[in-house]
Amino acid sequence: MYWEPERECMAREDLEQLQLERLQSTLYRVGTHVPFYKKKFDQLKFNYDDIRSLDDLRRLPFTEKQDLRDNYPYGLFAVPLRDIVRVHSSSGTSGQATVVGYTRNDIKTWSNLVARVITAAGVTKNDVIQIAFGYGLFTGGFGLHYGAELIGTSVIPISAGNTKRQIQIMQDFKTTALVCTPSYSLILADTMMEMGINPNGLSLRFGLFGGEPWSEAMRQEIHQKLGILATDNYGLSEVMGPGVSGECQYCNGLHINEDHFLLEVLDPVTLEPVPEGEIGELVITTLTKEAFPIVRYRTRDLTRFIPEPCPCGRTMKRMQRVMGRSDDMLIIKGVNVFPIQIEKVLFEVEGTEPHYQIVVERENHADKITVLVEVMESIFFDQMKKQREVVERIKNRLASELGVGVEVKLVEEKTLERSEGKAKRVIDKRKL
């Protein structure tokens, strides 16, 4: 199922021509309309005529989150405020919020790209979609909302929070598609259990998840507990919001809307491209944004390109689900550790819950990681010996996965803080 087959399945050669045309005019526009870029380009003595291929983009400097903060609120807008029809703000996951704007055309484009993502996930106009992303300044709720409406899906704009009401409405309104963070879907599943509701009795068929990294094991668990096809979609407010990329029903990576975004995967340290297919930091340039174009934005999200074609027929390149943030990357005793690796191990160990926290401390000048894991009650009731066995098993698996030793502590079910939005997994107590 495609939303815009002539685009989503376009020949690579035509796509590259389109990307180049759009890149050239975008750069010219940002260089003449946005003082921040004009200054940067002038310093570089950058000549627009030097952009003769997509690779020439690498001549340009990066845009950092801090640049957005420095230009708070409207400094990076490329159009006057009177042409702006919507303002959003980043979710402020880390630090001060940043502001982005949209023209009427931007909203149109955005809705269209989200419609592609929703359609790829299997949702049609016959579905009832419950959007449990926060509405408001955060782009998640409105982004999905407009795309779903464009398709003609029946939209329930319930927004985030109030878990019991979510479930009530899901039941009463016969919701077929759920939009939220993956971790929240598990909270919903657990709460259903508590309320004595069998998820299989619901009409739910699709789950469109985004907003935080998650693992394949977590997808399996969501599938088991809720019986839905769980797909991932990706976006960030700095480049638009949701709609940058999304998985099709093959669930094997996210198709990038490459006709609107140019993506690079770079080594977070050297900032050079990684070999095709290897993990690096995602850097995004917008190709069609009018109000808030952005050049080489460092997302800090870690992913890799999947070069192989997808059986669904889309020609747009795929990226793997975001595997963490390059600034969440913990360097422990010189080893790069990603929280997602720890999650993967925990999912494989029997008797543990998918709720965990990673605490990093520095003791006697040495880094120490402690992983707090919730375990099922059944294990706690048993003898100490069995508990110790579980700890040992997790420790060994983690050590072989990460390459560094970690401490593991078991905690009772539901003692770790639950989040209705993005789960906070890492607590870094080091004073570096």
Add this chain to the structure above:
Amino acid sequence: MLKIRNLDAGYGKLRVLKNISLHVKPGEIVAMIGANGASKTTLLHTVIGLIRPMRGEVRFLGQATGSTAVERIVASGCALVPEGRQVFAPMSVEENLLLGGFILQKEQGRAEVLKELERQYELFPILRERRQQLAGTLSGGEQQMLAMGRALMSRPKLVMMDEPSTGLAPLIVRDIFQIICRLRGQGNTVLLIEQNAKAALGIADRGYVLEVGKVILQGPAADLLANADVQRAYLGREKIA
């Protein structure tokens, strides 16, 4: 159909087209809009081979045309309706049209030319009425139709039109643009160059905005019409409350 990448072109040492990239797909109307002096005509002249690229590449039907002779580019299916009509004034309407069929006659014979002539008369009934009249005595609108008919006589794969609305009354402009729309309906591909941005974007599928030799915007025609910069610069529509 037509693919241009990083094209620089100009006159002598003067570089007027700067790193232009654009494409036209079969069956599309693509509008290139821009003010006087934006180098729109230079672009068409480079495509058809009257001006040679300084740098970059023009590909027509997959073939690079950088050094192909004008007549061979035309023969391969690219026709130009020049700005200001440029009909042969001392010749009759029909003679003008038959001249346009020169290539067709060489390749497929007289019978095909007459068939094509008939088609033009169907498309432009006024030309049939005026078939024996000298082209120079036609009104501006009729001359524009004649110039279009003459270009179509070669059964081109791509028709490029340079400012078809220049100097015409608004009602006639509407007629001309309706005919361009009809051309697309018959499977023609059109690259249209216009100062009349509203009329051009009104019928086009996609558009490019050219400003002093650079493409500053491109996209679906409807999006360009809704773009505030385009509205301010080309549509004379600035609404500030």
